[in-house]
Amino acid sequence: MEYKDYYRTLSVSKTATAGDIKKAFRKLARKYHPDVNPSDPSAERRFKEVNEAHEVIGNPDTRQKYDELGANWKHYERAQAAGQNPFGGRGRSMSEEDIHQVFGGDPFSDFFQNFFGGDGRQSRPSPNRRAESAQNLEHELTITLEQAFLGVTQRLSIRDGGNSRSIDVRIPAGVSDGSRVRVAGKGARSGDHRKHQDLYLRIKLAPHALFTRKGRDLYLNRDVTLSTALLGGTIDVTTLSGETIQLKIPSTTQPGQVFRIKEHGMPSLQKRTRRGNLYVTADxxxxxxxxTKEKELAEQFAALLTKRSPTKQ
Incomplete structure (x- = not known):
């Protein structure tokens, strides 16, 4: 079992005031919150660590006990294994409900459970907790790129104890392939049958016939006639939202040249008004x-080009 430096986790000193700790916790919790980082497992792990650290050093009583551990934490671990309470009394049980509601399962490390998770004799989640967390469900849901762009409400059939039930779930605009969407209280019943656990939806985006997505940006190929590429002009581009935009094509546009249409890509999952860009490749x-006539004109044009100086071509 590894020692947890909770001060380091929150990036505060051991002499930090309660206000300093609270401020650091809020900053890091916002940064790593799963709603802000829906498809980042490392952010989910850091969010748990930040919450665990705050549970301990954010409370004067448990902070004092934690400070008493110091370099002697191995001694206290042996005392725990012997069934003794190294702090000389019943420790305060930490509230896990908030983090459990976000992630399901046991949110705290072995180190936390061993020293701060109850009366000092429960170093692992209880059987009831394990049975309860085991009821969280995960379901893969395939949606279209348009649905990811606009957001969508889907009706799902969920198996619960051998029975099926239908639920409506809202998928927010801006989700990406692999996003994990938590639907609180829509999973199977907990081990004690008192409440429903959480449902986690793993989003899979169906391939689109026209658009390719990279992050919040969209990519599209559009045909450009040879005359428009040579002389310049405009082409109509239909965005994913259905809006038609006239894109200016400058003269002597090259095959494969890319044009950017600002803020016509995917919406941000965190802030819907923030959009990516649409990149249009000229085909x-x-x-x-x-x-015969076209060939003659092409030959004349080619002859004119060969007469131009290299610097002007």
Whole structure:
């Protein structure tokens, strides 16, 4: 079992005031909150660590006990294994409900459970806790790119104790492939049958016929005629939202040239008004064959190009 430096976890000194600890906790909790980082397992882990650290050093009583551990924590661990309370009394049981509601299961480390998780003789989650957390459900849900763009309410059929029930779940706008959406209280019943556990939806995006997504940006190929590429003009671009935008194509546009349309990509999961960009790649269309007149004109054009100085081509 590894010693947990809770001061280091919250980036505060051992002499930090209660106000300093609270301020640091709030800052880090916002940074690593699962709603802000829905598909980042490392952020989920850090969020748990930050909450655990605050549970201990954010409370004067448990902070004093933690400070007493210091370098002697191995001695206290042996006392715990012998069934003794190294702090000389019944320790205060930490509230796990908030973190449990976010993640399900046991949110705290072995170190926390061993020293701060009850009366000093329960170093692992109780069988009831294990039975309860085991009822959290995970379900893969495939949605379209348009649904990820707008957000969608889906009706799902959930198996619960051999029975099926239908629930409506809201998928927020901006979710990405692999996002994990938590639906509180919509899983199976807990081991004691008193409440429903959580449902976790793993989002899978179906491939789109036209658009490709990278982060919040969207990518689209659009045909551009040879005359428009040479002389310039405009083309109509239909965005994922269905809006039609006229994109200006400058003269001598090259095949594969990319144009950016600002803020017409995917919405941010955290702030819907913040949008990515749409990148349009020019797919210059060459004629499959030329008639006699077209071939003559092409030859004349080629002759003109060869007469130009290299610096002007």
């Amino acid at each position: 210059v269309q060459l004629p499959s064959k030329l008639n």
